[in-house]
Amino acid sequence: xxxxxxxxxxxxxYPIGERLxxxxxxxxxxxSRAGVSFVTVHDGSxxxxxQCVIPQTLVNYSNEVVRLxxxxxxxxxxxxxxxxxxxxxxxLLVDTVTVIGWVDDPETYPIQPKAHSFEFLREVAHLRPRxxxxxxxxxxxxxxxxxxxxxxxxxxxxxxxxxxxxxxxxEGAGEMFRVSTLDLQNLPRTAAGGxxxxxxxxxxxxxxxxxxxxxxxxxxxxxxxxxxxxxxxRAENSNTSRHLAEFWMIEPEIAFADxxxxxxxxxxxxxxxxxxxxxxxxxxxxxxxxxxLKGCVQRLESLxxxxxVRMDYVEAIRILEGCGAAFEFPVRYxxxxxSEHERYLAERHVGAPVVLMNYPKNIKSFYMRxxxxxxxxxxxxxxxxxxxxxxxxxxxxxxxxxxxxxMVECGLDPADxxxxxxxRRYGTVPHAGFGLGFERLVSYVSGISNVRDVIPFPRTPxxxxx
Amino acid sequence: xxxxxxxxxxxxxYPIGERLxxxxxxxxxxxSRAGVSFVTVHDGSxxxxxQCVIPQTLVNYSNEVVRLxxxxxxxxxxxxxxxxxxxxxxxLLVDTVTVIGWVDDPETYPIQPKAHSFEFLREVAHLRPRxxxxxxxxxxxxxxxxxxxxxxxxxxxxxxxxxxxxxxxxEGAGEMFRVSTLDLQNLPRTAAGGxxxxxxxxxxxxxxxxxxxxxxxxxxxxxxxxxxxxxxxRAENSNTSRHLAEFWMIEPEIAFADxxxxxxxxxxxxxxxxxxxxxxxxxxxxxxxxxxLKGCVQRLESLxxxxxVRMDYVEAIRILEGCGAAFEFPVRYxxxxxSEHERYLAERHVGAPVVLMNYPKNIKSFYMRxxxxxxxxxxxxxxxxxxxxxxxxxxxxxxxxxxxxxMVECGLDPADxxxxxxxRRYGTVPHAGFGLGFERLVSYVSGISNVRDVIPFPRTPxxxxx
Numbered sequence: 053x054x055x056x057x058x059x060x061x062x063x064x065x066y067p068i069g070e071r072l073x074x075x076x077x078x079x080x081x082x083x084s085r086a087g088v089s090f091v092t093v094h095d096g097s098x099x100x101x102x103q104c105v106i107p108q109t110l111v112n113y114s115n116e117v118v119r120l121x122x123x124x125x126x127x128x129x130x131x132x133x134x135x136x137x138x139x140x141x142x143x144l145l146v147d148t149v150t151v152i153g154w155v156d157d158p159e160t161y162p163i164q165p166k167a168h169s170f171e172f173l174r175e176v177a178h179l180r181p182r183x184x185x186x187x188x189x190x191x192x193x194x195x196x197x198x199x200x201x202x203x204x205x206x207x208x209x210x211x212x213x214x215x216x217x218x219x220x221x222x223e224g225a226g227e228m229f230r231v232s233t234l235d236l237q238n239l240p241r242t243a244a245g246g247x248x249x250x251x252x253x254x255x256x257x258x259x260x261x262x263x264x265x266x267x268x269x270x271x272x273x274x275x276x277x278x279x280x281x282x283x284x285x286r287a288e289n290s291n292t293s294r295h296l297a298e299f300w301m302i303e304p305e306i307a308f309a310d311x312x313x314x315x316x317x318x319x320x321x322x323x324x325x326x327x328x329x330x331x332x333x334x335x336x337x338x339x340x341x342x343x344x345l346k347g348c349v350q351r352l353e354s355l356x357x358x359x360x361v362r363m364d365y366v367e368a369i370r371i372l373e374g375c376g377a378a379f380e381f382p383v384r385y386x387x388x389x390x391s392e393h394e395r396y397l398a399e400r401h402v403g404a405p406v407v408l409m410n411y412p413k414n415i416k417s418f419y420m421r422x423x424x425x426x427x428x429x430x431x432x433x434x435x436x437x438x439x440x441x442x443x444x445x446x447x448x449x450x451x452x453x454x455x456x457x458x459m460v461e462c463g464l465d466p467a468d469x470x471x472x473x474x475x476r477r478y479g480t481v482p483h484a485g486f487g488l489g490f491e492r493l494v495s496y497v498s499g500i501s502n503v504r505d506v507i508p509f510p511r512t513p514x515x516x517x518x
Numbered sequence: 519x520x521x522x523x524x525x526x527x528x529x530x531x532y533p534i535g536e537r538l539x540x541x542x543x544x545x546x547x548x549x550s551r552a553g554v555s556f557v558t559v560h561d562g563s564x565x566x567x568x569q570c571v572i573p574q575t576l577v578n579y580s581n582e583v584v585r586l587x588x589x590x591x592x593x594x595x596x597x598x599x600x601x602x603x604x605x606x607x608x609x610l611l612v613d614t615v616t617v618i619g620w621v622d623d624p625e626t627y628p629i630q631p632k633a634h635s636f637e638f639l640r641e642v643a644h645l646r647p648r649x650x651x652x653x654x655x656x657x658x659x660x661x662x663x664x665x666x667x668x669x670x671x672x673x674x675x676x677x678x679x680x681x682x683x684x685x686x687x688x689e690g691a692g693e694m695f696r697v698s699t700l701d702l703q704n705l706p707r708t709a710a711g712g713x714x715x716x717x718x719x720x721x722x723x724x725x726x727x728x729x730x731x732x733x734x735x736x737x738x739x740x741x742x743x744x745x746x747x748x749x750x751x752r753a754e755n756s757n758t759s760r761h762l763a764e765f766w767m768i769e770p771e772i773a774f775a776d777x778x779x780x781x782x783x784x785x786x787x788x789x790x791x792x793x794x795x796x797x798x799x800x801x802x803x804x805x806x807x808x809x810x811l812k813g814c815v816q817r818l819e820s821l822x823x824x825x826x827v828r829m830d831y832v833e834a835i836r837i838l839e840g841c842g843a844a845f846e847f848p849v850r851y852x853x854x855x856x857s858e859h860e861r862y863l864a865e866r867h868v869g870a871p872v873v874l875m876n877y878p879k880n881i882k883s884f885y886m887r888x889x890x891x892x893x894x895x896x897x898x899x900x901x902x903x904x905x906x907x908x909x910x911x912x913x914x915x916x917x918x919x920x921x922x923x924x925m926v927e928c929g930l931d932p933a934d935x936x937x938x939x940x941x942r943r944y945g946t947v948p949h950a951g952f953g954l955g956f957e958r959l960v961s962y963v964s965g966i967s968n969v970r971d972v973i974p975f976p977r978t979p980x981x982x983x984x
Contacts, residue, residue: 057674057742075774076742077945095773096741097674125945127774152774153916153946161944178733178937179944181740190741194676201667208523208563210660215975216682216726216749217695217764219982229683229697229719231726233753236713239702247702253695253753253763254982260682260697267644267975267984274647275562275656276523276542282749283682287699287719297719298683307561308541308593308618450619471644471984478627478645479543479591480619509681509733516685516720518733518937 053129059097061142066132073129074102074144075152077182080165081120089117090137093128096181099188099335103135103143104128116151121158122165123182126151170505177509177518185344188336189506192329193494199328200281200302200490203321209277209304214264216283219256220469227287228259229297260285265303265485266419266472269448272305272483273475279304281490289513293502296491298511305485311421311430311447314484315407318434318443319360321488322405326352329497337497345499351438352497358404363397365411365428371401388415394433394440406435418462420446421482422454432486439496445486452476519595525563527608532598539595540568540610541618543648546631547586555583556603559594562647565654565801569601569609570594582617587624588631589648592617636971643975643984651810654802655972658795659960665794666747666768666956669787675743675770680730682749685722686935693753694725695763726751731769731951732885732938735914738771738949739941745770747956755979759968762957764977771951777887777896777913780950781873784900784909785826787954788871792818795963803963811965817904818963824870829863831877831894837867854881860899860906872901884928886912887948888920898952905962911952918942 056065056072066072076095083089087108092101106117106128120126130146137143155161162168162176163183173180180186201211217231233253234240240248249257264280271278280303288295304317330337330352341349372383372393377400381390389408398406410428413420420429434443449455455476456466466473494506504510509518522531522538532538542561549555553574558567572583572594586592596612603609621627628634628642629649639646646652667677683697699719700706706714715723730746737744746769753763770783796803796818807815838849838859843866847856855874864872876894879886886895900909915921921942922932932939960972970976975984 059674075947077740096676096743123945125947152948153942153944155945156943163944178736178940179740181737187740190676190678190737194678197677198667198671201664205664208525210562210656211663212656212660212974213749213766215764215977215982215984217751217977217982218984220984227699229699230702231695231697233693233695234702236696236700236702236705253755253979254977255980256982258982270644270984271647271656271974274543274645274653277562283679285683289719298681300679452622474644476619477622478619478629479589479621481541481591482618508678508737511681511683511720513719514721516681516683516722516724518681518684518686518736 057097058093058095058100058102061102061132062098062100068132068134068142070132071129072132072144073127074104075127076102076125078120078122078124078126080122083118089113089120091117091120093126094187096187096190099184099191099339100140103137103140104130104146104149105143106146106149110147110149112149112151117149120151121155121161123155123158123161123163124151125153170502174504174510181508184339186505188339189494189498189500190508192333192336192498193506195329195333196325196493196497197281197490199325200321202328203324204279204304207277209279210271210275212264212268212271212275212278212280213282214261214267214280216261217254217258218261218267219254219258220266228262229285229287231258231260262286263301263303263487265305265487268303268305268485269472269483270475272307272485273479273481276307277304291513293504294492296503296507296510296512299503299507300490302488302490303485305483307481307483309447309484310482311409311432311484314445314447314486315360315362315409315432315434318407318432318445318486318488319405322434322443323356325493326356326497330356340498340500348497348499355405355436360405360407360434361402362407362409363402364409368393368397368408372396375401386412386414389433391440394435395437398435398440399437403437405437408433408435413458416446418458418464419448419455421449422458430484436496439492442492442496443486443488445484447482447484450476450480450482452480523563524559524561524566524568527568527598528564528566534598534600534608536598537595538598538610539593540570541593542568542591544586544588544590544592546588549584555579555586557583557586559592560653562653562656565650565657565805566606569603569606570596570612570615571609572612572615576613576615578615578617583615586617587621587627589621589624589627589629590617591619636968640970640976647974650805652971654805655960655964655966656974658799658802658806658964659972661795661799662791662959662963663747663956665791666787668794669790670745670770673743675745676737676741678730678734678737678741678744678746679748680727680733680746682727683720683724684727684733685720685724686732694728695751695753697724697726728752729767729769729953731771731953734769734771734951735938735949736941738773738951739945739947742773743770757979759970760958762969762973762976762978765969765973766956768954768956769951771949773947773949775913775950776948777875777898777950780911780913780952781826781828781875781898781900784873784898784911784952785871788900788909789822791959792822792963796822806964806966814963814965821871821902826871826873826900827868828873828875829868830875834859834863834874838862841867852878852880855899857906860901861903864901864906865903869903871903874899874901879924882912884924884930885914885921887915888924896950902962905958908958908962909952909954911950913948913950916942916946916948918946
């Protein structure tokens with residue numbers, strides 16, 4: 053007998069009449085007056101459940117089958133049949149069923165077959181993947197992650213595992229988590245009374261990384277096409293639906309490339325992963341479109357087929373100043389655009405994703421390449437309709453003298469960046485890259501607006517349960 | 519004109535006579551008496567360099583080309599030609615060359631075209647990917663990582679991003695790094711004089727994860743087939759060639775599965791990723807076979823084609839006790855096997871990978887399933903010829919009462935594992951999984967024995983540079 057995944061059964065991999073065994077968890081049970089129970093079973097392999105038709109003639113019908121509740125695990129065997137009922141094309145005519153695990157006190161089992169609030173489900177994050185929504189999120193998140201690797205692999209990129217524990221601060225400003233094994237009850241002290249980090253595990257003060265960019269640049273200047281895809285951390289005390297203390301980020305870096313090639317790469321990446329998920333997870337996306345955000349599938353289809361529009365920051369400011377819209381944050385040259393501005397540009401002015409380029413240097417990081425005008429840098433943000441910024445990147449400053457001057461201007465000491473400066477001393481090349489927050493990507497695709505609900509176990513201020 | 523990766527040129531993607539442009543870094547330059555310079559260029563896309571033949575007729579020949587040294591970056595254009603020299607099939611007859619980045623003080627540039635010790639190269643980890651060896655390591659590591667994702671994806675697994683910051687300790691014994699934003703100069707105190715972690719960022723004491731297993735089990739009991747692939751951490755003060763404080767781990771978890779299915783999965787995974795890298799990175803593997811470890815390719819080929827041999831722990835002890843070999847660590851029932859024992863079994867007794875199963879419970883973790891004998895658990899280690907243990911896994915204890923008893927026996931408080939126990943209260947199923955240290959995998963494939971040399975920026979006691 054074939055042990056079959058429900059996803060394979062429902063996608064037509066087995067002929068009617070085939071004898072199959074399925075393993076999974078009960079979502080619902082309905083007993084007909086005719087002495088048959090309809091038990092729907094999910095195993096995580098697809099969105100839909102398999103209807104198992106269980107006759108009362110089974111030996112364990114009266115003492116087990118009729119006691120099945122949501123969440124019970126079972127193994128069922130029988131013949132695949134065309135279904136006359138509505139809602140499914142096929143069903144399993146069960147002749148043997150084994151209950152594997154019961155639900156302890158079904159009345160209090162948190163995952164009932166009804167709608168739960170996302171807030172409640174966060175409190176049972178270990179059980180929420182059993183729901184329709186979080187099963188779909190998990191599969192879509194996986195599909196997107198696989199698509200990211202496939203895209204980069206097909207374009208000749210190497211995945212590089214940059215360090216999580218680091219002594220450097222990429223942005224020069226991030227709030228970081230300290231990593232330490234020092235005994236807090238008995239901290240070693242320097243002669244001056246400070247904490248003696250030379251006695252810590254790494255012999256220095258260390259933190260969780262906020263970005264792998266600086267390190268991946270070193271690999272870019274040897275392998276030409278590289279990317280990171282790993283966890284990053286921000287110790288910001290911000291309780292918004294767009295921020296996590298721990299999140300996954302994708303950071304490609306390309307050598308012999310300028311900002312325009314960087315924008316090309318961003319557009320190709322987004323279109324490729326969206327195309328992939330549209331093709332692979334139609335079932336889950338249909339659910340999101342129906343229950344989470346109407347139109348979220350069309351939004352992806354549009355993005356895949358349209359051309360991204362490039363615009364200079366200075367032009368964007370001109371448009372926003374003249375558009376007559378009432379913004380909460382006033383617009384003037386030199387501001388960092390807010391979400392409301394970004395969305396106006398992408399949704400109302402252009403009606404397509406916008407690659408906004410060449411920002412004033414004062415609002416951008418030291419490593420971004422100074423343009424010839426001396427006042428702007430070769431930075432870009434990709435603004436998507438519906439959410440605003442989804443990618444941020446730049447061409448990097450490859451000229452050592454300009455980099456040093458920018459560091460000083462930003463209050464950084466070039467001596468703290470010896471190895472990073474080496475990359476400009478030895479065979480420097482124009483290079484560029486960007487960062488894509490993976491949770492924002494999943495959020496965009498699913499329409500689920502709170503990033504806490506698109507990562508398995510969210511870490512936010514006050515929350516590190518599980 | 520086509521901008522071409524050297525890997526594509528050398529694998530025959532372009533016809534002789536095609537006009538191409540390449541971008542890369544100089545490895546060597548040799549000037550012939552005939553007034554031609556032979557400059558070998560690498561761009562990271564493959565192991566081999568492209569020979570660029572640069573005639574003295576170029577306008578920048580005397581002031582630039584003859585000054586090129588190892589590490590300089592350039593852009594060269596010309597026609598692809600069959601090479602009459604030995605060592606390459608094709609070469610580029612350059613008609614235009616642009617030097618992009620010089621090497622500042624070539625005499626002191628750390629990456630000279632000669633052999634460097636691995637110890638020295640660790641000190642310049644930002645430049646070592648430019649060497650033959652570390653370029654090859656980077657590509658092979660990437661190839662293996664992509665193969666891991668492809669394997670699991672093809673078998674219907676979801677990649678699940680389990681948290682890095684955690685309040686739980688999977689093994690119940692690991693030495694962990696604390697993650698905190700508390701001000702060490704001004705630690706908040708509890709009334710009893712301890713550190714008041716309720717004032718820390720997450721409202722509790724938090725650490726870097728030592729394993730995603732417990733969390734991924736929650737996803738396994740909803741999605742059936744899941745895996746993690748991410749960084750894990752051990753704050754052990756061990757300075758060996760086999761240990762890192764930060765390393766990447768792969769942890770699959772399968773539902774409705776026992777130890778035998780777990781062993782099947784491990785065997786399929788290893789064979790699949792080894793087959794993939796043997797096919798994809800022949801160039802890099804040939805180099806490792808030639809320069810790092812003779813026979814490392816044959817070792818992989820053997821592993822892919824042989825059958826793994828399963829053996830009970832108790833049988834292994836009997837074999838080791840009776841084999842007459844002189845071991846540093848004496849053998850008796852109840853010991854945790856040492857590398858010398860594991861290698862004896864795999865290399866000398868069996869001559870193939872061994873899956874050792876059913877260890878005494880006293881040397882294994884609380885979550886491993888207790889066998890019916892009451893003294894052993896359904897644990898397994900995969901022992902590979904040449905290195906010993908490469909995978910460790912187990913069937914998990916799915917019975918709540920047995921799990922609770924084992925926790926108490928191991929000195930753990932079941933009350934600390936409420937959510938983990940819930941997985942056994944609600945629709946529990948037999949399930950199993952294992953952990954594969956990714957650096958040990960790369961080390962096995964490349965023959966590079968020190969794991970510090972198969973991860974981009976190694977973190978070990980006293981070392982968190984870059």
